[in-house]
Amino acid sequence: MNITSTRLEGTYYDGKIPIARPALLVFDNNEVTLTSGDTTLTYALHKLHVSPRVGNTDRFISLSDSGQYQCTDQPILDQLPQEVRSEGLVAWFENRMSVAVASVGIIICALFIGYFYGMPLVAKSMIKRIPIETEASLGNHILTWFDDSQWFNESHIDQDQQGSIMNKFNKLHQGLSMSPNIKLEFRNSERIGPNAFALPGGTIVITDQIVDIAESEEEVLAILAHEIGHAERRHSIRQILQGSFAALAATTITADAASLSTAVTGLPVILARTKYSRDFEREADDFAFDLLKRNHISTEAFASIMERLAKDSGSIEKLSFVSTHPVTSKRIKRAREFNNKESD
């Protein structure tokens, strides 16, 4: 396309005062002439710079003095030197509905793959590089915090019973790769109630309340087997890593809406974190079932204590997609199914 003798109507700004002047730009070979009122200015064509295309808004041509020329967007402007060349291509993409539709597909695929395979894989390979000592010091930090702030108190369980559980617990995790790091701590906690935790680094905490609620030591061991599963697979540290990735991804996607509502940006992170958490719970359950079987403990012990815990807390099944744990009745069902399958 020849741009010689092309005429562009627009507005001229001299860069000294903010006054808009109607003007005319005429192209001629390697030069361009600007006429505005009594002013006539001539510029070399290659010294002009055109601002990037944005939607269908006006574009600006920077003149080689401090002046600037504003006109409606037209194809001829693409033949002049561009201010930011890389944006030309982006603008070309932005103006096509087909590209937008393709983008939707690519984003959904990328998020899907990254979420289900990418992030867990990266987290898995990353934890290999995190020394267990670093992880353990993080775990100790957490335990100290809970102790100091009175969430945990000294255990009331008598020494004999503690010793007995400890012995069976040690036998249970014997031979696992994390075994040298796995420790058991007894704590009393009225505030938390019957519960058990696997802290980063292999420390497992069990509350007196869960020992009290259990009708046999096998039931306590069933719960501990589940926590050993978390420890062996290093779920705590993976949860922290995967949660961080999810937060980063969600922040990127919802950046535009951040100023509109914090609830909107917080929600996807919660959903992502709880989904990972449920996956870990399921993995730990499966691990526990196998471990119990190898130690000749029936998974019925797991089912019965879970049933009692659910009944005691009197909780109604929460919406499963915002819960950190899978629905309890399903976990109990899986434990019983495992038991039946094994006894067949």
Next chain:
Amino acid sequence: MKNNLIFNNLNMLKDKPNKEGKDELIQQQGMQLEFSGSAKEYFRIWIVNLCLTIITFGFFSAWAKVRKKRYFYSNLTLDGTPFQYLAQPITILKGRIIAAILFLMYYSSTHYFTTMLPYVLVAGLIIAPWVIVRSVAFNARYSAYRNMTFRFDGTYVESFRVIYAWGIIPAIAVGTIFNWWGIYWAAGIAYAVFAILFPWWVRNLKNFIVTKTSYGGHFGQFSASGNYFFQVYLVSVFITFGFGLITTIIVRFFEMEGMPYSNIIFIMPIYAGYVFAYAYVQTKITNTVWNQIRLGPLRFRCTLNSFEMAELYLTNAIGIIASAGFLIPWAVIRTYKYRTDNTHVINMTELKEFRASETETVQAAGAEMTEFFDMDLSI
């Protein structure tokens, strides 16, 4: 006390020029401010840039930022001329990399290496005033209207003084670092003093930004008082408590404890109260700030409405959640449009009063860091 305050608030509204007077001024000397962006068009820009950002693991985000900023600037016209965003993607990228490194240090010290946290916090306190000055200066420098850029001349020392004026924030930070808050009353007093002084602190920060920003040789003038800011924040506290009280009464009255999904039922009105209080603060502060700014021959009138803002926030949230995020561009555009429709620029004399001066470049790092740490300093 409560009634009195709300009443004062209504009186304050009346103190401003009455509606007819205001309209007259806007009609006679108002410059047309218009936003012509559309949700459909912005959706394409948003999705394409988001896609490129994701598949390049974030590197493209510098381009995405520039493209989106350009869209909003280019579609905002004052007296027929669009605003211009002049920053280039490479400059932004440079700043982003620095910001990302700092953010990583901050994040890992709060999540993994907690023993490092005190040092990181102290370093953060020292660089915060610099981050603010750099980012405001960057935004001003790369924003132009009619071929003339804005300027920000605040210095690190001034910024440091404004942010840490009463030493409250450093006191709280240092107290947190050395774990002084085991003594509960000390922590209580520190936070109470901070809560009471917070409105004046916000006012001073806005004042600093406005009065050090200039266009065409004229610096902004700011006449908003800290008392007004205080009342706005106090009313927002009453709103939040009010909704909480209503929720408690309903729950007790209907004996709803233990009902299925009861947690969600309790949270809804409290969340609504929070949204409304947030909308109220945003609306009142934005209105006051703009109404009390003068820039050379220019005056501003901002007429946002708390109820309309709350409605916008709520419908935005519902739309975004229901569409799994695909309505984000729609939400952003309609909010921007509402704000533009309720902002008026009045030209008292002539724009010729503005005269350009020499310009200089400002490093982009500052601007990027505030965005990363989500410190919204917009006025």
